[in-house]
Structure formats: structure tokens, C-alpha cells
Amino acid sequence: MEKNRIYTAALIIIGDEILSGRTQDKNIAQIASWLNVQGIRLAEVRVVADVMDNIVEAVNILRERNDYLFTTGGIGPTHDDITVDAIASALGVDVVVHPDARAILERYYETRGGLNEGRLRMARAPEGADLIPNEKTGAPGIKVENIFIMAGVPHITAGMLDALTGTLEGGAQLLSRQIGAWSPESEVAALLRNTEKAHENCQIGSYPFFREGTVGANFVVRSTNQVELDTCTDMLIRGLEELGYPATEGGI
Amino acid sequence: MEKNRIYTAALIIIGDEILSGRTQDKNIAQIASWLNVQGIRLAEVRVVADVMDNIVEAVNILRERNDYLFTTGGIGPTHDDITVDAIASALGVDVVVHPDARAILERYYETRGGLNEGRLRMARAPEGADLIPNEKTGAPGIKVENIFIMAGVPHITAGMLDALTGTLEGGAQLLSRQIGAWSPESEVAALLRNTEKAHENCQIGSYPFFREGTVGANFVVRSTNQVELDTCTDMLIRGLEELGYPATEGGI
Numbered sequence: 001m002e003k004n005r006i007y008t009a010a011l012i013i014i015g016d017e018i019l020s021g022r023t024q025d026k027n028i029a030q031i032a033s034w035l036n037v038q039g040i041r042l043a044e045v046r047v048v049a050d051v052m053d054n055i056v057e058a059v060n061i062l063r064e065r066n067d068y069l070f071t072t073g074g075i076g077p078t079h080d081d082i083t084v085d086a087i088a089s090a091l092g093v094d095v096v097v098h099p100d101a102r103a104i105l106e107r108y109y110e111t112r113g114g115l116n117e118g119r120l121r122m123a124r125a126p127e128g129a130d131l132i133p134n135e136k137t138g139a140p141g142i143k144v145e146n147i148f149i150m151a152g153v154p155h156i157t158a159g160m161l162d163a164l165t166g167t168l169e170g171g172a173q174l175l176s177r178q179i180g181a182w183s184p185e186s187e188v189a190a191l192l193r194n195t196e197k198a199h200e201n202c203q204i205g206s207y208p209f210f211r212e213g214t215v216g217a218n219f220v221v222r223s224t225n226q227v228e229l230d231t232c233t234d235m236l237i238r239g240l241e242e243l244g245y246p247a248t249e250g251g252i
Numbered sequence: 253m254e255k256n257r258i259y260t261a262a263l264i265i266i267g268d269e270i271l272s273g274r275t276q277d278k279n280i281a282q283i284a285s286w287l288n289v290q291g292i293r294l295a296e297v298r299v300v301a302d303v304m305d306n307i308v309e310a311v312n313i314l315r316e317r318n319d320y321l322f323t324t325g326g327i328g329p330t331h332d333d334i335t336v337d338a339i340a341s342a343l344g345v346d347v348v349v350h351p352d353a354r355a356i357l358e359r360y361y362e363t364r365g366g367l368n369e370g371r372l373r374m375a376r377a378p379e380g381a382d383l384i385p386n387e388k389t390g391a392p393g394i395k396v397e398n399i400f401i402m403a404g405v406p407h408i409t410a411g412m413l414d415a416l417t418g419t420l421e422g423g424a425q426l427l428s429r430q431i432g433a434w435s436p437e438s439e440v441a442a443l444l445r446n447t448e449k450a451h452e453n454c455q456i457g458s459y460p461f462f463r464e465g466t467v468g469a470n471f472v473v474r475s476t477n478q479v480e481l482d483t484c485t486d487m488l489i490r491g492l493e494e495l496g497y498p499a500t501e502g503g504i
Contacts, residue, residue: 017457019294020426021284022472025277028299032273042271044306045299047280054296077438078458079445118441137462153460174272186329189370193331205269206330208405210389220274 004224007171008043009035010062014083015073015152016050026154027072034161039170040068050074055086063090063147068168073152075139077118083149084142088126091145098125101140108138133163172224177233180252182216183245184208191239192219199232201225209252218251256476259423260295261287262314266335267325267404268302278406279324286413291422292320302326307338315342315399320420325404327391329370335401336394340378343397350377353392360390385415424476429485432504434468435497436460443491444471451484453477461504470503 011031017023025047032042043066048054055074063069074083088095101123102115109115122139125131132141132148134156141160142149148164150157181188185208196204202223209216219236223229237247263283269275277299284294295318300306307326315321326335340347353375354367361367374391377383384393384400386408393412394401400416402409433440437460448456453475460469471488475481489499 013297016455016474017459017472018280019284019297020428020457020472020474021281021286021288021294022457023459024281028270029273029276032271034273036273042273043301045265045271045297047297049295076458076460077441079441079448080455080457113436113439116438116441118438121441122438176272184365186368186370186374187365189330189368189373196331203268203332205272205274205332206328207269207275208328220269220272222268222272 005171007040007068007169008066009040009068009070010043010066011045012055012058012062012069012071013045013047013073013152014050014055014071015047016080018047018073019049027150027152027157030154030158031070031072031161034165036174038165038168039173040168041174050080050082052082052086052089055083056090059087059090059147063145067146069147070150071147072150072157075122075141075149075151077121081121084124084126087144087147087149091126093127095124096127097123098129098131098142100131101125104131104140105138132160135159135163174222174224175226175229176220176222177229177249178218178220178251179233179237179240179247179249180216180218181240181245181247182214182252183240183243184215185217188217188240188243188245191236191243195232195236195239198235199223199228201228202232204232204236216252257423259292259320259421260318261292261320261322262295262318263297264307264310264314264321264323265297265299265325265404266302266307266323267299268332270299270325271301279402279404279409282406282410283322283324283413286417288426290417290420291425292420293426302332302334304334304338304341307335308342311339311342311399315397318398320398320400322400322402324402324409327374327393327401327403329373333373336376336378339396339399339401343378345379347376348379349375350381350383350394352383353377356383356392357390384412387411387415426474426476427478427481428472428474429481429501430470430472430503431485431489431492431499431501432468432470433492433497433499434466434504435492435495436467437469440469440492440495440497443488443495447484447488447491450487451475451480453480454484456484456488468504
């Protein structure tokens, strides 16, 4: 691992069901949190329709400018599941039936009506790909070059992430501390700006809320360096107290 | 309104809190559903970090290839709220204090401690912009060219969408019908593909589930044409019945 190198990932969410508003996405937050623990930062996300050209464009831009690219959705048995074809096209390789995926699906469907044309679609992969185990429903995820092709259904994605835990090279984990105060965000803006400016390797996020008839905000300080994280957070806590807003460690 | 023209919008979600996994996004689904009612399709979404260059790049690509561009997040009073600056930069115009926005904020904060430097930031807008009313917390949204700059907090965004309802030119609304069946998705894949192929102006989405120990799927047929929508859905219902899976109108 190179010291101080920041590892980044991008995520492409593939599916008309997200763009139509029918389905509430849960994979952004789930994958972002998992990546943080691996020492990898989610740098950007795109949601694209089930349209070949749109997927290919996003894949080719994002795989080049990030260490890793994840996709979710579009790997089921039906006609609108075109993720494997789009990624093979982006990489300029053929789509093949992966023998291990076929064997997994044969076993899985042995007691569930057998393998048919639709189910066999889920054994297709870009040439040269490896499989990502799926303990829940048989049909595996796919790893090819720096691309990780995952399911769209969040609990199946979760199982695939479990299988990948600890296998991706990452950098220093992004650490964070959260504090909260019953302060209007707009009265502490200068404090936040000055505190962040005084700590080069820290970012401060401000998340206002309105509860019990009163406004307040939670502040999240993030850094890869524990000492700087603590110095920065402590300066923020002192500053809030000086302005008359005692801070609650952990947030409100 | 041009006949049969499809109106599209893109959405940029701006904010480290979504990319870090701290906050679960709700604006994609909310804005997508609202756009559908306006006769506008959400064509793509990007989530970008609070970094000037990243926002500018996304704004310039997406505003050109869509009728409308929406952004959420980054318009509060703190140092990490840079959306207005980024969009002004993308458009090549100056940032100015909008006199109406300033007046609104002066009134709003009259009984809340008065206008300070942080709060005045929320009156800043790209030159030439109009305001989008915000009944909830004073600070308005901003409309400039075909770009709609909205709040990040979902219930504030909702109020701004209400204010925009009926004001954007759209095309025919995308209609949909949903049916459900206790059919494994992989056993009806050929039926779905053939039914869609037989109806040029319809798309069929398939959304599998696993409940009460059994698998099933909901199928959503979408079209701008009511007659074709009904013909296509009816063919799908008949096909499912022939395969031994009676369909439930409205979904399961």
C-alpha cells in the first residue's frame, strides 16, 4: 500500500425503477458505508437508464478515473437486464457463459424447476471475469478488471459485499467524529470555516435539523489522521461553547 | 407543446453526506415522481462531492443534453455550500446578492436574531436568476436558465417542488399499470420479452420479490399511450395465466 494514497470508487446504479421514482435507492448509502471501512472513498455516483449506450459511456469514464467501479442492477433473468452486455461492450470483450456460474445455477435450481433460458442468462459474464459469491439466491456477482457487478436488490448486494470484505486494497480509513449543538447553522458558519481552514487534513460537514420547535445542527469532522481529527473537533467544541452553544459529543 | 416530444430532466445531488453514506438520499425518488406528473422524465442522476470542478463538469454536461437540470444540496449558510458559485462558474456569470432574496431573508430573520454573514450567503445567486419560493425556512431556491437549484433537506425540497408544480413545459405523461404474480421471474422472461417486442411504445419492468417463503414478481408496464398500455398489459396478464400464474391487478 502506498502511504497517504487515497483510493476511490465510483458507483453506477442501473435501472429505470430508480429513475421512475418507483423504487427508493438504498445501495448508495450501503455501498458508501462499506467502502469507508475498506479505506476506499465513494467519489461519485451515477444513476442511468436501462439503455446500452448510457451504461457504456458511464462505465468507460468512471472505471478510468477511479480505482474501482461498482455497478448495481440489471443482472437478473429478464430482457431489461443488460448490464453484462454493456460492460463487455465497454471493455471490448465477448460475453460468454461462465462455467462456474452455470454450475452454481444448475445446483441452485436443481430443486427449483431446473435451468431454463432466462435463468441461464444469469451465468453470462464478460470474457475473463471472476465470480462474486451470492449466498442468498445463487446467481453470482461478477468481477472483471476493476469493475464489480452487483445485484440491484439491496439485501443480495449486502451478501456480495460481505463476500468482498477485506479483498480490495484501500488506503487509510476516513475517520470521523460527530458533535451536535442547538445552534442555528447560520450563526456558526464563520466558526466552521475558520476551524476547517486551521486543519488542512480535515473536512467539516454541517447537517442542520429542526426539532422540538428549535433549530440545531450536527457537525461531522472527517480526517484520515486521528490526531488532527481530535485537534480539529476540540477546537470546534471550544468555539461552539464560546458562542453559547454547548456541544454534545456523538451528535444530537 | 410539440406532439410526441419527450421532455427530460437530469438531477445532480451535491453533497459529501450522501457519498459518505451518512445520509440516505430521498430526493431522487421524490423528484422523479414529481417530474413524472409534470410529463418530464428523469433521464439521469449524478451524485457529486462538494468540489467546485466536479459540480461545474456535471452541470455543463447535463444542462446541455436535457430540457431541465435540477440540483439539490449545497445552498445553506456554511463554508461547504458552494452550489451557487459552481453554477455561476458553469454559466460564466457573476454571483450577486439577489435583492428579493435579501428582502425575504431580512423578514424571515427579523424575529430570529437578524441577518448575519452566513445567512446573507443564502441571498447569493447567479446573475440573472429568479427565485423559487420556500415556505418552510425562508431561504429561496433559484432558477437560472434551465437549471433549478433546490435545497438538500427533502421536506424543504418538497415545498419548492410544490411551488414549481404546473410551471414547467412537459410532454405526455408516462402512464403505468402494475400487475403482480407468484411467478419466478426466470420462468416468465421469454413472455416479458415477447410482450414488450409486440408493443413498440411500451416498456415492461420486472421487480422480483421473495415473501412468505415463495418468490414472485411485480411487472410495471409504462407507455405514454393509454390504449397501447392496456393492450400490452392485457397480453401480459393472459400470458401469465397460460403459464399457470394468475395475475393480480395493482401488484402484490
